[in-house]
Amino acid sequence: MNHRFLSVVGMAVSLSFMAACNTGKTATDSKTLKVATSKQSVQVTDTVPAWAPKKHAFNPSRTLEHDLIHTKLRVSFDWEKQYLNGLAELTLKPYFYPQNTLALDAKGMDIHSVSLMKGYDATPLSYKYDGQKIIIELDKTYSRTEEYVIEVDYTAKPNELKASGSDAITQDKGLYFINPLGKDPNKPKQIWTQGETEASSAWFPTIDAPNERMTQDIYITVDPQFTTLSNGTFMYSRQNADGTKTDYWKQDLPHAPYLTMLAIGDFAVVKDKWRDKEINYYVEPAYKGTAKKVFGNTPEMMEFFSKKLGMVYPWSKYAQVVVRDFVSGAMENTSASTFMEDLQMNERELLDKNWDGIIAHELFHQWFGDYVTTESWANLPLNEAFANYSEYLWAEHKYGADEAAYLQLDELSQYLEEAQTKREPLIRYYYEDREDMFDSHSYAKGGRVLHMLRTMVGDEAWWASLNRYLTQNKFSAVEVAELRMAFEDVTGQDLMWFFDQWFMKPGHPELKVQHSYENGQLNLQVTQQQDTTYMPVYRLPLKVAVWTNGKKVEHPVVVDKAEQTFSFPVASQPDLVLLDPEQQLLGTVDQEKTKQELIFQINSARHAGLKLKAIEELGEKQISDADVINALEQALRDDYWRVRSAAINTLSSLEPGKAAGVEGEILRLAREDKRGAVRADAVLALANWGGSKYKSLYEQAMQDSSYMVAAAGLLGYAGTGASDTMAKLEMFDKEKSEDVVLALSTYYALQGGPAKYDWFMKKIGEVRGGTLYYVLQSFGAYLASNPEKNTPEAIALLADIAQNSPVYYVRGSAYQALMVMSDRPEVQQILQEVKENERDKRLLEMYN
Known part of the structure; x- marks a missing residue:
């Protein structure tokens, strides 16, 4: 499972809920290091900090009373009612102790019958069902060597469940119908599942726990126009007399029930291969041409991970499917990962964006999570x-x-x-x-x-x-x-x-580092400042890097006391002293550095993290200093593009009169840098200083191949106050790029006037996820500045999103936009209904 983190060029809006003792010997080198320690000390606070661990009930792993060996599912769908009609055949045996009852997880279903199967003979069994679990009376007491087969005839009704969610998984209905009646022209009809954490039992009866494992057969009956995907191997497709087809997928290696999946839709299947395994990418037909450019590093990733782990990718195939309105960033279903729609991109979007991180994340789960699973x-x-x-x-x-x-x-x-x-x-x-x-x-x-x-x-x-x-x-x-x-x-x-x-312990080390040099000896004092009421005094094997006359020497140390002083012979005053030069520590290091030391860190530290930190610290302290400006100008030529961007963004805070010395270099980057993100940052920096001075640059940027640069050009041009600004921006009104849409919505929110009402209404129907969140924020500002457009149509649209969007922060953004019209009685009623029906505690906290 993968989080989605939102970042958008040119936007500065947010919601409150989106903010979302060991000791040991010190390792020493007797030639370079001498250690002196002071008494052990701890911090004790009088008040409970906001972050203090909360005490809740103990949550053990699920007790295994039965072993679920195999699941066979036969499923079909009622698109209009958004129901799944299923026949589940489960093969089980007692885990260890004899059993005469069986409890199955089955959330919000209609249970039509439960039977014991012996071949094709079915014997009805007595059961009780409370909407969450089926408690079945078996025909006898079974021992751990005796298998038996249970058949459950059922209808799953996911939309009638009370849904909840988390930061990573915004809903837990298990089964999702997308545009089931085909009324939304901007979305295809799809069905897909999402089982983590324990939502598979919302669409089939099972033992829904991560410490259970099963093999499976799934027979999916759908209209022939649809393509299906599930775990394991595709066995065959059978045409049925009623005009439907049944696709059969077989998962012959065991996995946890929450990893069971299916996806149904009008997908283009782009075929690839790794060694002798089939690697396929399922996308909407419009993105067939770019699917390999998005997912095409998958075979190389599989080779890299297989060789490094010494464990060949274990499953029969690997498929990756992109679906609409997914409730997470992605999900590592065994042999068939599901991804949010953001991974469907056109050629221009691919210039700026790379989804390798999320693709690698779900692939590595195939070993860590699927092959070996948390209990x-x-x-x-x-x-x-x-x-x-x-x-x-x-x-x-x-x-x-x-x-x-x-x-x-x-x-x-x-x-x-x-x-x-x-x-x-x-x-x-x-x-x-x-x-x-x-x-x-x-x-x-x-x-x-x-x-x-x-x-x-x-x-x-x-x-x-x-x-x-x-x-x-x-x-x-x-x-x-x-x-x-x-x-x-x-x-x-x-x-x-x-x-x-x-x-097993909460928190992280909070280190205070000070150093002094005298008579050929460098003393480094390290104090662990974390509150040891809650956190340990850490044992930290680290390194100390000392640069002298431009040369670096590293010394291994072990920080394992509350206060320690490490001493090193050094020939002359060091240029820079750093604890943890590899930047591998999970914690904070408070080390006061001079301007000269920070400049040296930018110029001489090879680690990109050290450069970025030094740029940030200089920006916070003394950006207008001539030496600092010079150092940041040098960083504009760094090989790593993020360092160049960081330098641009820090320099952009300069007053226009003090930026003259760097404007030329930033202008060069705006025109020539190979990275679209750097060009965009450079354009925005110049817009901050130049007003109409760089009007031609903004016009050039608007035609850039990179959407990010085009969006920066739009914002820059809007800042000139030119009389033709609206005409220039309107040329991009039909553009669907999220960068461009967000730039336009920022301007139209306050300057668009009544004429831009239809544009907002259309874009709200087209965009998705994080983009929709921000567009709704801009729409709220638009409605505030154009009260004549507070129409019943706008109210109904926002109400629908606030109540029905699968993404919690999008619902919250729509609610905030409605608040603009809260003086109207009908809106007050809608807001009250939204609060009463909301189940997400993060939103309820904000609403109340």
Whole structure:
């Protein structure tokens, strides 16, 4: 499962809910390092911090009373009612103890019959059903060596369930009908499923727990116009007498029920291959020509991961399908991952965007999550941390150290933002709701912790340990102890201390670093400042890098006390001293640096993360200083495009009179840089300084091949106040690019006037996800400045989105737009109905 993070050029709107003791010996080099420690000290606070871990009931893994061996499903669909008609045949046996009853998860269904099957003979069984579980009285007491087959005839009604969700999975209805009656001209008719966490039981009866595994057969009956996809191997398609067809998919290796999937729609199937396996990409026909450009690195990823893990991709095929209105970024269904529609792109969009991260994420899940599965949601990082870290592994392999370093910096930022209000152990049994596990702890923090583990044990041991973990635990459910033991078996080390402080304890180290130099000796004082009422005093194997006369020397240290001083012989005053120069630590390092040190860090540190941090710190402190401006101008020529963009964005805060020395270089970047994102940032920086001075540049940018640059040109031109601004912008009114649409909506929100009402109404029907969120924000501002357009049609549209959008933050954005008209009685009633029917606690908190 993959999060979707929203970032949009030129937009500055947001909602409140979108913000969404171990010690040991110090490793030393007797020739260079001497360690002196002060007394151990701890911090104790008098008040409970906002992020303090919450105490909830213990959540164990599901007790296995029965073993679900095989599931056979025969399904057809009522598009008008949005029902699934199903016949489920389940093969089971008691797990260990004898059993005479069977409990199956089955949410919101009509149960027509339950039977015991012996061949083709069916014997009705007594059962009780409460809308969530079927409790079946078996015909006798079965031992663990006796298999039996249960048949359930049922109708699934997903839209009648009370839905909830999480940051990663915005709804949990299990089965979704998209445009079922074909009334929306902007959407195809589709059906798809989403099983994580325990939503598969909303469309077929099962034992819906991650520590259960089964093989499966699925027979899908649909109209012949539709293409189907499911797990495993496509066996055949049969034409039926009533004009329908039945497609048969077979999954012959066991997996968890939540990984069962189907997708139905008018898909173009773009074929690819890796070794002897079929690799297919399912997209809407309009995107058939670009599907390979989006997904085409998949075979190379499969080769890379298979070789590194020493474990060949285990499933019979790999398919990737893009669907409309998906309730997450993507989902790692066994052998058939599902993706949000954002991955359908035209040629121009491909110039600026690359979805390799999310593609690698779901692919790595095929090993970590599908082949070896967390035994409980409390152990979710065993799935998600590995998938998140695969994005780093692939970026490092394919795009180099700089791009990988940026991903790590971004992951740290995501976690630290969440840590302001929430700090929980990575492995946490005391959650309130299992959906709470899908957060930046399980994803971002988990990935960073795995990187620290890899750095500590070394690459050879890292990959050997992962191979042992996968080999020993294949087709089974695991908890974190099994990961630890795999690493201990390979390395010979006792790693309990590492797993205890990083996986089982909340929070992160907060280090204060100071250094001084005198008489040939460098002293580095490190203080652990985190609140040890809740967090440990950490054991941190790190490095200290010292640059002297332009040369770098690294010293290994172990920070394992609350206060420590490390001393090093150094010939002269250092140019720069850094703790953790590899930027691998999950934590904060507060180290005051001089202007000269930060400039040296930009110019001499090879690590992209160090350059980006130094640029940020200089921007916060002394941007108008001539030496700083010169250093940032040098960064404009950096090989890594994100460093160039960071320098541009920092310099853009200069007053126009002080920007003269760098305008020329930024103008060159606006015209010539190979990266569209850099050109766009440069155009916006010049727009901040130049007004109409760069009018011709904005016109040139509007014709750029990159949508990002075109959008920047639109915003730049709008800022000139030229009399033909509206005419220039209206030339792009039919454009569907999210960058362009958002630039236009920003301008039209306040300057569009009544004539742009139809444009907003049309775009709200066309755009999706994060783009729709922002367009709704602009539409709210538009309605506020054009009250004559507060029409019943606009109210009805916003009400429908606020009540029915599958994406929680889109519902919230529509609600806020309605608030603009809250003086009207009919709108007040709608707002009240929205609040009464909303189930997402994040929205309810905002509404109330």
